[in-house]
Amino acid sequence: MSANPFLYQDRTLFCENVALADIASRAGTPTYVYSASAILANYRAYDDGFGALPHTVCYAVKANSNLSILRLLAQAGAGFDIVSGGELFRVLQAGGDPAKIVFSGVGKTAGEIDDALKAGILAFNCESEPELALIDALAHRRGLKARIALRVNPDVEAHTHHYISTGKLAHKFGIDIAEALAVYQRARQFSSLLLEGVSCHIGSQLMDSGPVMEAVDRVLELIVTLREKGFDIQHADLGGGLGVAYKPEDATPSIAAFIARLKDRVQNQNLRVLVEPGRSIVGGAGVLLTKTLYRKTSGEKEFVIVDAAMNDLIRPALYQAYHDILPLRQSSAPMIQADVVGPVCETGDFLAKDRTMQEAFPGDLLAISTAGAYGFVQASNYNTRPRPAEVLVQGSEWKVVRDRESYHDLIRGEA
């Protein structure tokens, strides 16, 4: 299976062996379409990359939490990185193994922690001392021991968008690595905690593995120190963050090469290694299908108005993200330069700015590329727009794995 499952055959864009136009005509637009084979290939690149080294690949659920995708990964043997009680619920519904779940996040509530204790998760990635105290108290009440990794902040610059960079001291995440030893020492007082791990995650959409390796080296140094002080450290959770190429001229970083570099550093340390990849597993495995509604010109500017909007895919508006836009049918229409915009009443509602693209006429279908990660999960009902359908393709088969919302779904629970 090619790394990119979205390829043209006879000028028609396919996902694996299914023409995207067939999906659009039966499921409607806007619709997210994901390739199961690409998701599995990316997961296996991580899993196989570690080889015999003890490891768990904990897919970061927040990147795309559709139940069918979680089930696919659970069946392939994946663990999961969750950041909320809702994500825990999803993973358990999808048949995920609780013993392979790690729970990250700076603001876990007592209810969420208790649910995770009850489920018997692999570890809590703890981000503050008050959180340690709360987990200890709740574990004590249940007569359990909670496995803990402190999330340390290694103070490295991730060189990514400032909203998704997390590894500097000015960010809200983790505990300053310089303070970590003292925090582990103080945490010895908590008799219901097993201080078994160290975790870190420095940011997302990293196109270069250098900063991660720098962070890994600091984490390994800390582990040596902790073991010298008598802590029985069993695992290192090195987070996620590997990027994907959004522009056709960029190359997607190789998962295999990344893991090979990581493995070089962590082998022979008598450690289980965890990673928490999200974007690099699902990002390139999804597109958002949309239909052209109107064309218009305003002064010098050309607009292609489509039926997908910032409520369906917020990345361009939120992160100034670039998403390649492909016609479902390549034609001999001339190239134009246009803004691709949606129907939402915000000037920030754009999918592309000044984009050189094949001229699109009303009715023409487009695929917004590399939309499998942080796409549907950040969709909202702004402007009372139903969230899109989601479709999963495998080989020549496809099915709707989330129905398009109805207007009744939108008012459910309102008085």
Ligand SMILES: *Cc1c(COP(=O)(O)O)cnc(C)c1O
């Ligand atoms: C978001 C997040 C991830 C996943 O990041 P990707 O860039 O999608 O790989 C992993 N771990 C933590 C703690 C996160 O917050």
